[in-house]
Amino acid sequence: MSTLVSAPVVAASASPRRRTRRRRVAWLLILVATVAVIAVLSVTFGNRTVSLPDIVAGLTGDIETTSAAAVARRVPRTLLALLVGAALAMAGTVMQGVTRNPLADPQILGINGGASLAVVTGLAFFGITSSLGYIWLAMLGAGLAAVFVYTIGSLGRGGASPLKLALAGAATAVAFTSLVSAILLPRIDVMSVFRFWQIGGVGGATFDKIALLLPFLAVGAVICIASSGALNSLALGDELATGLGERVRTARLVSALGAVILCGSATALAGPIGFVGLIVPHVCRLIVGPDHRWLLPVSALVGGGLLTVADVVGRVIARPQEVEVGVVTALIGAPFFIAIVRRQKMRAL
Secondary structure: OHHHHHHHHHHHHHHHHHHHHHHHHHHHHHHHHHHHHHHHHHHHOOOOOOOHHHHHHHHHOOOOOHHHHHHHHHHHHHHHHHHHHHHHHHHHHHHHHHHOOOOOOOOOOOHHHHHHHHHHHHHHHHOOOOHHHHHHHHHHHHHHHHHHHHHHHHOOOOOOOHHHHHHHHHHHHHHHHHHHHHHHOOOHHHHHHHHHHHHOOOOOOOHHHHHHHHHHHHHHHHHHHHOHHHHHHHOOOHHHHHHOOOOHHHHHHHHHHHHHHHHHHHHHHHOOOOOHHHHHHHHHHHHHOOOHHHHHHHHHHHHHHHHHHHHHHHHHOOOOOOOOHHHHHHHHHHHHHHHHHHHHHHHHO
16 A cells, blocks of 8 residues: 555656756756857847858958958957856856855955956056966955955854845945055056956957966866755755755855856956846746756856847947947846845845
8 A cells, every 4th residue: 555655656746856857958958059149149240240151251260351350359259258157157156055145246245346456456566467367366356355255244143144244245345446446546557457357348358368267267167066065055054054964164165165266267357247146146046946056057058148148239239339248237237136135125024
């Protein structure tokens, strides 16, 4: 009798899991196809709309026309936008999981600000101008900023609550911005180099820069994906995570390390682009749910697609000039941020 009863129960419980898995796989395939289409559109549209033969000529290196030359410039730009968007989205997803804060984002938590301050300091006082130097400086600044914000947010009763972390991050970001301005104002030479980077953009992309960036992004992504199970445990709360055998502090430290590597290296080459890490995780949870094993790769796809679309929009709306991608993401992200704050306030009532 027990066998007859248990078999249908097991089948019934397995069926929803299979349906959920199929739905997630379907979404993953749809997103891969969508990102591929976005990449083609990014190469096609800009100051000059190009044709398929021009795209082929630009990809093969047969640059005889202005359109083919435009394609040759847009290909690394598109690749950098995909990589930076994926890195920022994954970093934001991990930060929201580590802090259990829906408002967590590399910009809001002051991580981008720390990276910017480190890069400016290296430019102004140590004469560092190489892309590799930017990457190491940005990761160092992002890491120190993360430690500082978490330390400040942990003071007082209750430890590092989501609200305290958000307030500490916002205050730290403002302080870092002021320090950056104080360093730049008397140094016109440094300001001319830094001002375009500070807005955030992918217009200066080259394959050499991308080659420098890839190892850091790969390491950060592997750390974050390897921490997906720990992030699922942390979402249940520290006590339950400990009961499940998770080392909470170690899990937070390792996960945060992966996020800092992703955020710092992406910020080094593209500048402090905001709101991608805030928007994407919320959208992806609606698609695949809260399981970080699926959430992280889906966030990478959506983040890369979002930043590439923002770059295309910035190129098209102000032709023949361009609007930097950091401005476009801010225009998209600010209303989204307000909506999240209002939603959290309504839940608290």
